[in-house]
Amino acid sequence: MARAATTSDAFNAVAEPRRRDILNYLATEERSVNEIVNAIEIEQPSVSKHLKVLKDVGLVEARREGRQMLYKVNATAIRPLHEWTSTFERLWKHQLLRVKERAEARSEEKK
Amino acid sequence: MARAATTSDAFNAVAEPRRRDILNYLATEERSVNEIVNAIEIEQPSVSKHLKVLKDVGLVEARREGRQMLYKVNATAIRPLHEWTSTFERLWKHQLLRVKERAEARSEEKK
DNA sequence: TTAATATATTCCTATATAGGAATATGTCAA
DNA sequence: TTGACATATTCCTATATAGGAATATATTAA
Numbered sequence: 311m312a313r314a315a316t317t318s319d320a321f322n323a324v325a326e327p328r329r330r331d332i333l334n335y336l337a338t339e340e341r342s343v344n345e346i347v348n349a350i351e352i353e354q355p356s357v358s359k360h361l362k363v364l365k366d367v368g369l370v371e372a373r374r375e376g377r378q379m380l381y382k383v384n385a386t387a388i389r390p391l392h393e394w395t396s397t398f399e400r401l402w403k404h405q406l407l408r409v410k411e412r413a414e415a416r417s418e419e420k421k
Numbered sequence: 422m423a424r425a426a427t428t429s430d431a432f433n434a435v436a437e438p439r440r441r442d443i444l445n446y447l448a449t450e451e452r453s454v455n456e457i458v459n460a461i462e463i464e465q466p467s468v469s470k471h472l473k474v475l476k477d478v479g480l481v482e483a484r485r486e487g488r489q490m491l492y493k494v495n496a497t498a499i500r501p502l503h504e505w506t507s508t509f510e511r512l513w514k515h516q517l518l519r520v521k522e523r524a525e526a527r528s529e530e531k532k
Numbered sequence: 533t534t535a536a537t538a539t540a541t542t543c544c545t546a547t548a549t550a551g552g553a554a555t556a557t558g559t560c561a562a
Numbered sequence: 563t564t565g566a567c568a569t570a571t572t573c574c575t576a577t578a579t580a581g582g583a584a585t586a587t588a589t590t591a592a
Contacts, residue, residue, distance in 0.1 A: 354570090355570075378568065
């Protein structure tokens with residue numbers, strides 16, 4: 311079996327760094343394909359293909375305006391990712407706390 | 422060009438659902454490979470391979486104890502993912518707020 | 533040493549890309 | 563209609579899996 315399709319869910323779609331670049335760029339505003347092409351440095355066909363993947367998993371929405379297609383982020387589709395990572399937040403806070411404690415213990419020893 | 426390696430970063434490693442299953446299972450406690458195999462329903466060689474990927478990107482740490490290898494989550498490696506998704510939090514809260522507002526406007530019309 | 537247990541690795545194959553090149557489709561203006 | 567602009571699609575190929583099967587390695591106990 312091969313890897314799951316990039317369009318199988320937001321996790322897979324977002325694994326590709328270029329697609330995260332696109333989402334980051336769209337975070338502030340709705341943009342046309344050409345604006346994306348100019349902002350990120352990728353060929354237009356590649357951008358269109360990435361946008362298709364993002365659209366398939368609901369991470370972006372598109373609407374036509376004249377000759378242009380305007381894309382914007384559908385942030386709610388990113389939420390499951392955020393929520394999954396949140397279940398580990400308690401753990402890394404705990405981890406970082408222990409790192410800090412150890413550092414303090416070490417500086418205490420030196421006194 | 423093919424897709425980036427699963428070991429290229431946490432985003433790619435975590436795209437595979439089985440690996441998220443493993444991380445979820447390890448979230449509560451350090452576990453041996455066999456415990457993982459029994460908990461998740463995957464063949465042992467597959468589990469070992471997934472663990473290798475997770476270890477390569479620093480998502481888990483391993484230590485030997487007798488014949489067993491004990492794995493635990495390194496939660497700090499999940500943090501970049503959490504942080505990236507957080508940049509969109511403002512957006513989905515805004516989106517959900519507007520959905521709510523529209524619903525309220527509709528129910529107001531009906532009165 | 534040998535056997536048993538625990539885990540890792542290798543070999544195999546079907547499958548799915550990502551990007552480049554070329555081309556198709558869609559929309560507007562003259 | 564025709565040309566120009568904007569975007570999408572198709573075709574191609576190198577590459578990287580994920581899982582199954584078989585086997586290798588490591589560790590302990592007898």
